[in-house]
Amino acid sequence: MTQHVTDGVRLQLDPKFHLKDPTTSELGLAIVGQGILMIDEMGYESFTFRKLAERIGTTEASVYRYFKSKHRLLLYLIALYWTWMEYRLMLATRNVVDPRERLRLALHELTRPIERDDLFPHVDERVLYRVVVAESSKVYLHRDVTDENRDGLFLSYKRLCRAVADLISVVSPRYAYPVALVSTVVESSHLQRYFAEHLPRLTDVDRSRTDWSTTEFLTDMVFRTIAPDM
């Protein structure tokens, strides 16, 4: 039987993302861990399985045994992030009963600058976050969205948006666009950070790693938007 290589909390993704579960071997962990680093360094387009195999001292064919395509690896990484974020949201809001406060904490978690976290021993979450910011929209702005959606590859993202949208609906039951507002916030939090870094004239937030203005901008936007009619 295959065995997990490390201990501790582990996020297991649906087998649809991979051909062979990368958490069950050193090679698999290296593919994921180094894959994140390389996509961050060179960008998704320039990243290839050939380069990855070379870097981790294996062969292209072996990488293809874990992920059937480069695009599936990216899907896996993004789903890993969403699943991790769902977990963080749950932690952040557990034991809080006031609906507004629950929503505030959720938005805080969703839009805050990411720090190192040791949930995945072989992954630096800050790097994963940079990959999500720069590459996540490429997983759905893609000709195969429909098929991949049917296969359930976006479920974690949809669950997450739904969960936060439900918090909004508790606070403001008559607000008509809770899901659209949440997906707008999520995508905007990524985009504003990307703009701050690369196209600063498209934002007012600044680019320091510890910047909270994105969080402030979006939290304020949500609470004002869902407020009952003036």
Added chain:
Amino acid sequence: MTQHVTDGVRLQLDPKFHLKDPTTSELGLAIVGQGILMIDEMGYESFTFRKLAERIGTTEASVYRYFKSKHRLLLYLIALYWTWMEYRLMLATRNVVDPRERLRLALHELTRPIERDDLFPHVDERVLYRVVVAESSKVYLHRDVTDENRDGLFLSYKRLCRAVADLISVVSPRYAYPVALVSTVVESSHLQRYFAEHLPRLTDVDRSRTDWSTTEFLTDMVFRTIAPDM
């Protein structure tokens, strides 16, 4: 001297986008016009200059005489859209003095469903809009953003956001994030339409071509967000 092939209002883009101005020849117009159609049909990744050349009855080498890469062609198309949108915004808000009404009209123009417009005789604006919705983020989520930004290839987008942000600042001078709010609205308007079509559980807006809920959602969001403190 080269001459324009058609008459009427014409949006001329900065020569940095192309090697040879595609508006100065039938071939150039075909490259742009059919390029838009093919990117819409098959998606940017599957689109190639080889296929385009075949479709318009020319050769790959001739296409490369107009655009030095497929990526530059996409940049050209997106800039064409932004420039066209700037023009539409100007038309929509001229002769209106009330700042709130100017802002409302601008947001309306920016987020409304696109109809056929005969500004470009060889381009169906609805198709160009679909290309913008599905592909525009690929022009900046790209390893060469920094260089391309330095070359001024995003100027029309930045000018547009700045112009609308200035309208916000007139209405609400103390609001701290006008530019971020505008870029959020612009990107969200594209994304919500894309989600409505492909990932409907990530939005509440519907996908009919004549749907106004995106406009309503975003206009409402902006006016509530910039309202003076309650």
Added chain:
DNA sequence: CAGTGGCAATAGTAATGCTATCATTCTGGC
């Protein structure tokens, strides 16, 4: 010790993005 799973090694495919060269056709100015 036989068999299984995991991996490396090698080779190959069709397609991609892009360049180079040279011949042909078209155009405008005299």
Added chain:
DNA sequence: GCCAGAATGATAGCATTACTATTGCCACTG
């Protein structure tokens, strides 16, 4: 109506890409 130069076509080629197929070794396990 001719000629220079521009625009285009035709063809070839390049390195790289994403991905597949096959084979055989080695370690562990039953």
